[in-house]
Structures are given as C-alpha cells and as structure tokens.
Amino acid sequence: MTAFEGDPGPTDRPAAAAGRISFAETRGFSRGYDEAEVDAYVSRAAQDLADRDAELDAVRQEVEHLRGRLMSGDNERVMQSLNILTRAQKTADETVGRADEHSARVMTEARTLHDEARRQAARIIDESHRQAQEVAEQAVADHGELARQTAYLQTMREVARTQMEAFLMGLYDRVAQEYGRADPRAVAEASPPARADGATTARPSAGSLVSDGVVGLGAGAADSSATAGARSRGEARPRPAAVSRPTGA
Amino acid sequence: MAEIDTAALKDNWALVASSGPDEVAHFFYAHLFVHHPETRDMFAPAMTRQRNRLVTALGRVVSDVDHLEELVPFLQDLGRDHRKFGALSAHYPAVGASLVATLRHFSYDAWTDRLQEDWVAAYGIVADTMIAAADEAAKTMPPWWDAEVVASTRPTFDIAVLRVRVDGPPLPYVAGQSVAVEPVDLRPREWRFYSPANAPREDSTIDLHVRLVPGGPVSTVLARSAGVGERLRLGPPIGALTLDPDADRPLLLVAGGTGIAPLLALVEQVGSDGGKRPTHLFFGVRSGRELYLTETLAALDRRHPWLEVTTAVSDDESFDGPQGLISDIVVAAGDWSGHDAYVCGSPAMVEATVKQLVAHGVPETSIRFDEFGES
Numbered sequence: 001m002t003a004f005e006g007d008p009g010p011t012d013r014p015a016a017a018a019g020r021i022s023f024a025e026t027r028g029f030s031r032g033y034d035e036a037e038v039d040a041y042v043s044r045a046a047q048d049l050a051d052r053d054a055e056l057d058a059v060r061q062e063v064e065h066l067r068g069r070l071m072s073g074d075n076e077r078v079m080q081s082l083n084i085l086t087r088a089q090k091t092a093d094e095t096v097g098r099a100d101e102h103s104a105r106v107m108t109e110a111r112t113l114h115d116e117a118r119r120q121a122a123r124i125i126d127e128s129h130r131q132a133q134e135v136a137e138q139a140v141a142d143h144g145e146l147a148r149q150t151a152y153l154q155t156m157r158e159v160a161r162t163q164m165e166a167f168l169m170g171l172y173d174r175v176a177q178e179y180g181r182a183d184p185r186a187v188a189e190a191s192p193p194a195r196a197d198g199a200t201t202a203r204p205s206a207g208s209l210v211s212d213g214v215v216g217l218g219a220g221a222a223d224s225s226a227t228a229g230a231r232s233r234g235e236a237r238p239r240p241a242a243v244s245r246p247t248g249a
Numbered sequence: 250m251a252e253i254d255t256a257a258l259k260d261n262w263a264l265v266a267s268s269g270p271d272e273v274a275h276f277f278y279a280h281l282f283v284h285h286p287e288t289r290d291m292f293a294p295a296m297t298r299q300r301n302r303l304v305t306a307l308g309r310v311v312s313d314v315d316h317l318e319e320l321v322p323f324l325q326d327l328g329r330d331h332r333k334f335g336a337l338s339a340h341y342p343a344v345g346a347s348l349v350a351t352l353r354h355f356s357y358d359a360w361t362d363r364l365q366e367d368w369v370a371a372y373g374i375v376a377d378t379m380i381a382a383a384d385e386a387a388k389t390m391p392p393w394w395d396a397e398v399v400a401s402t403r404p405t406f407d408i409a410v411l412r413v414r415v416d417g418p419p420l421p422y423v424a425g426q427s428v429a430v431e432p433v434d435l436r437p438r439e440w441r442f443y444s445p446a447n448a449p450r451e452d453s454t455i456d457l458h459v460r461l462v463p464g465g466p467v468s469t470v471l472a473r474s475a476g477v478g479e480r481l482r483l484g485p486p487i488g489a490l491t492l493d494p495d496a497d498r499p500l501l502l503v504a505g506g507t508g509i510a511p512l513l514a515l516v517e518q519v520g521s522d523g524g525k526r527p528t529h530l531f532f533g534v535r536s537g538r539e540l541y542l543t544e545t546l547a548a549l550d551r552r553h554p555w556l557e558v559t560t561a562v563s564d565d566e567s568f569d570g571p572q573g574l575i576s577d578i579v580v581a582a583g584d585w586s587g588h589d590a591y592v593c594g595s596p597a598m599v600e601a602t603v604k605q606l607v608a609h610g611v612p613e614t615s616i617r618f619d620e621f622g623e624s
Contacts, residue, residue, distance in 0.1 A: 078280075078283060078284075081279075081283045082276065082279040082280060082283055083279075085279040085282055085283060086275045086276065086279045089275065089278070089279065089296055090275070092294060092295060092296075093295050093296055093297045096294065096295035096297075096466075097295070097297060100464040100465075100466060101464060103463065103464050103469060104463035104464025105463070105464075106463075107407065107461060107463035107464070107469075108463045110406070110407075111407065111463075111538075114406065114538060115536050115538060115565070118536065118537060118538060118565070118567065119565070119566070119567065121567075122566065122567030125567075
C-alpha cells in the first residue's frame with residue numbers, strides 16, 4: 001500500500017494538528033477559547049475531514065479498480081501462456097509418440113523378419129541335411145551295385161582266363177602236333193620250354209584283356225569264341241581270328 | 250485446523266478427473282512451468298508418460314486417503330524416488346500451488362473456500378511425508394550415482410549386455426535388486442529400471458542386460474546406441490527379489506528372456522555364500538534368437554556342482570532342446586514345493602509361472618517375483 005504512505009491516517013491527525021492550531025483566550029466574564037474561533041475551526045476541520053474521506057474513498061476505488069484490472073490482465077496472460085505451453089507440449093508429445101510408434105513398428109518388423117529368416121535358414125539346413133542323407137544313401141546303394149558288378153566281372157575274368165588258357169594250350173598242342181608231324185625230333189627237344197613260354201605269354205595277355213572294364217564284355221565274347229574255338233579244335237585258321245576279335249571289339 | 254473432509258476431496262477429484270485425466274495433467278504442468286520455469290528441466294521433453302504417472306499417483310493418494318497405513322509408505326517411496334529427479338523441498342510449495350490451481354480450474358462453480366483449505370491441508374501432509382522420507386534418505390545416500398559404460402556387447406541385434414562402472418561411492422545394492430537408469434545424454438530425464446546381472450563387485454562394475462522394447466525410448470538407445478564412454482545415472486536400488494540370508498532351502502530360479510539378469514546375480518550370490526543351496530535355473534525364451542547366454546550358462550553349469558541349468562524355447566522349431574512355455578517346463582521337471590522360488594520376466598510369463606507353481610504345491614509365500622516394465 002505504498003500509495004497511502006503520505007496520507008496522514010485518522011489516528012495521526014490530532015498529533016499533526018497540535019503543532020499549528022492555537023485558539024485565542026476569551027476575554028471578559030468567562031475563561032477559555034474564543035467560541036467563534038473554535039466553531040469556525042471545527043466546521044473547517046469537519047469539511048477537511050469530509051473532503052479527505054471522499055478523497056480516500058476515491059483512491060480506494062481506484063486501487064480496487066486497478067487491482068482488478070491487474071488481476072484479470074495477469075490471469076489472461078497466464079491463461080494465454082498455459083494454452084500456448086499446452087499446445088506446444090501436445091505437439092511435441094504427438095511428434096515423439098509418432099517417432100516411437102515408427103520405431104516400434106520397424107523393430108517389430110525387424111524381429112519378425114529375423115525370426116522368419118531364422119526359421120527359413122533352419123528349413124534350408126534341414127532340407128540340405130535331408131538331401132545329403134539321400135545322396136549318401138544313394139552312394140552306399142551305388143557302391144553295392146558296383147561291388148556286385150566288380151565281383152561279376154572278376155568272375156568273368158577268371159572264367160575268361162581259364163578258357164583262354166585252355167584255348168591257348170589247345171592251340172599250342174595243335175601247333176606242336178603239326179610241327180611234330182613235320183619234325184618229330186624238334187618237337188621232342190623244344191616241347192617243355194615252348195609250353196612254358198606259351199603259358200607265360202598267354203596269361204598276361206588274357207589278364208590285361210579283362211582288367212579293362214570295356215574289354216570285359218569282350219572277354220565274355222572271347223569266352224564264347226574260345227568255347228567255339230575249343231569246340232572247333234582241329235581247325236587251325238579260325239582260332240587266331242577268334243582270339244583277336246575281342247581285342248578289336 | 251479442522252478435520253479434512255476426505256469424502257469431499259474424493260468427490261472433488263472425481264469431478265476434476267471427469268474433464269479427462271490427460272487434460273488435467275496438461276493444465277497442471279503448464280501451470281507449474283509458467284509460474285516456475287526452472288522446474289521444466291526436471292522433466293523429459295515428451296511428457297505423455299509423466300502425465301500418466303501424475304494422474305495415477307494422484308488417484309492413488311486420493312483413493313487411499315483414508316488408509317494412511319498404506320498411503321504413507323507409498324508417499325515415502327515416492328519422496329525418496331524423487332531425489333534422483335533433482336526434486337528439492339523448495340519445489341514442493343510450487344507443485345502444491347499448481348495442483349490447487351488445477352483442481353480449482355477444473356472444479357468450475359463447485360469450488361469452495363472449504364475445498365481450497367482441505368486440499369491445501371491434504372497436500373501439506375503429502376509433501377511433508379515425502380520431504381521427510383527424502384531428507385532421511387539423503388543422510389545415507391546420494392540422490393543418484395554417476396556411471397559410465399565401460400564395455401558393451403550385442404549378442405543379438407535387439408539385446409545388449411552393458412558393463413557400467415559406478416563412479417564415486419559404491420551403489421549399495423543387494424543381488425536381485427534393480428536400479429533406475431537414465432541415459433544422461435541420449436535420453437535425458439527418462440528413467441527405466443534394470444537389474445544388475447551380478448552380485449556387487451569390488452571394482453564397482455555392474456552388468457545390465459538390455460532387451461530392446463519396440464518404441465521404448467530408453468531401451469532403444471541402450472540396446473542400439475550406447476557405446477563405451479556413454480554416461481548414465483543410476484537411481485537408488487529397490488526391490489525384494491533378494492535372498493533371505495537366513496534361509497537354506499534349495500532354490501528354483503525361473504527367468505523369461507532378459508529377466509534372467511537378477512537371477513544370475515542370485516546365482517553369483519549363492520556361489521559367493523559357499524554354494525550351500527542347491528539351485529535349478531530355468532531360462533525360457535520365445536525364439537532361438539534370444540538365447541544370448543548359452544556359453545555363460547554352460548560355463549556356470551560346469552563350474553558349480555550345486556547348480557543345474559535348463560534352457561527352453563517356446564516358439565522356434567529349430568531349437569535343439571526342450572520346447573514349450575517355461576512355466577510348463579518348470580512344473581513338469583519336478584516337485585518344487587520344498588524350494589524358494591524366484592521368477593522374473595515379462596508380466597505374462599511371471600503370471601503364468603506363479604500360477605503354475607502355486608497350482609503345483611509351491612506356497613505363495615515361497616515365491617518372489619519381479620517383472621519388466623512395458624517400455
């Protein structure tokens with residue numbers, strides 16, 4: 001209430017007045033102040049008091065009015081600030097909320113993709129395992145077939161070799177016989193070593209024939225030719241041709 | 250002072266809240282920040298969660314106003330918790346003034362002098378309780394601990410294991426408790442709770458297992474962005490997922506995902522107590538992607554004869570091991586009625602596991618649990 005500090009309140013009015021107010025003493029019969037002067041002062045003081053009260057009321061009204069304006073102005077500004085701040089905060093929250101939502105969506109998708117990729121990878125691995133298993137089983141099966149064929153071919157080789165030997169021996173005997181007729185003495189001398197030589201030369205050639213897979217079939221053919229050769233023993237010419245046929249096949 | 254008319258406060262709060270809790274909270278914070286701009290810095294830029302928290306806390310205070318035996322501990326926790334935000338006793342009158350202004354604003358013609366008096370008186374009691382608890386806590390603990398990431402690994406794209414070193418005085422936690430974590434630079438003023446995955450160490454380091462929560466502001470930066478040197482603040486330890494030092498019963502620990510962190514701390518604690526309590530740790534995840542601890546768990550299993558570890562996956566056919574919900578696998582694996590059970594994981598996992606254990610004869614009093622927050 002700084003506005004009122006200069007205004008002498010009702011309580012200090014007599015004190016302030018005491019210094020400057022003086023009344024003349026009455027003369028004649030009665031002692032005391034001059035009645036007229038006192039009356040005049042009292043009426044003047046009453047007027048002053050009324051004036052000041054009126055002034056005070058006016059000032060008080062003015063203060064109330066100003067205070068009211070001040071308050072409403074303050075409230076208005078405060079409300080404005082509150083609204084601006086609230087709007088700003090709502091905007092900020094929406095923006096952040098959208099960003100968080102986006103981030104959530106991206107992460108959820110990433111997780112789904114990741115898990116899907118894992119599942120797919122697992123499926124691929126399973127499938128590869130399955131296929132590898134199949135290949136391995138096939139290989140085992142193939143190996144069995146190969147072994148069977150090899151065994152068959154080995155048998156064939158032995159058969160072919162035996163028959164070839166028989167054929168060659170037959171051929172040798174025949175040659176020896178033919179020679180014997182021409183020169184019996186020479187045959188008697190050459191017979192044992194020549195027979196041995198014939199055996200050693202015939203074996204490797206028969207072996208080499210069968211060691212080759214392709215020729216193996218030829219060995220089968222040789223088998224039949226050799227059999228035929230053996231059957232037609234006694235005829236010199238066709239036999240060498242029968243022997244050479246498998247090699248050419 | 251006249252007795253507070255709590256029924257009138259409840260009615261008034263119901264009236265105020267009918268304007269929409271979020272609107273009310275918006276007005277409250279705007280009022281606070283206009284009159285005390287210095288308080289704005291104590292809050293995160295985005296305020297959505299904060300408004301929810303305010304409305305929840307106010308609702309709790311109002312509804313429990315006649316049950317002081319429950320309300321007082323809640324307010325004491327709240328007061329202690331607010332220290333880490335930098336709240337000082339000087340802030341409380343500012344909050345009170347804005348709170349009363351907010352209530353008056355949304356009461357319209359229903360506002361009375363009596364309501365004003367009662368709200369002011371009630372808030373005074375709330376503030377005094379919070380301040381007293383905060384001051385008491387201040388005698389023994391700093392408001393927060395500064396910490397720094399000293400190592401980080403990302404076993405998978407959405408899980409990170411951070412080793413942080415606490416600077417200054419040690420953080421006095423017990424194995425199994427959690428601490429609030431604020432990434433000071435990456436997400437200022439956002440705090441989320443994490444559980445150290447280790448018992449307290451001499452070198453003041455703590456391992457945090459962070460699972461990225463889609464859209465979670467703190468977990469996202471901790472799991473993806475926080476590298477060595479990242480600054481964090483840690484709040485005071487809370488939680489009761491701790492070992493009773495006097496108990497000697499065998500332990501059943503059931504974890505879902507990164508909920509295994511506090512349970513690993515318990516395993517360490519059992520070990521450093523001499524391995525006297527036979528312990529079975531179950532670790533359940535949805536996808537094989539989340540199996541980020543395979544080697545750690547295998548090593549623990551090998552090292553500790555008193556420990557057995559079972560890992561199960563619920564939704565990944567490619568996993569070579571037990572498949573199914575961990576809650577089912579646990580109860581199928583044995584009789585746990587003589588064990589002390591500790592359960593930590595997602596709310597759904599915790600609920601299912603506790604329910605199953607109770608149904609299979611484990612007394613509720615023998616089960617302690619903790620669950621993840623939503624973000």
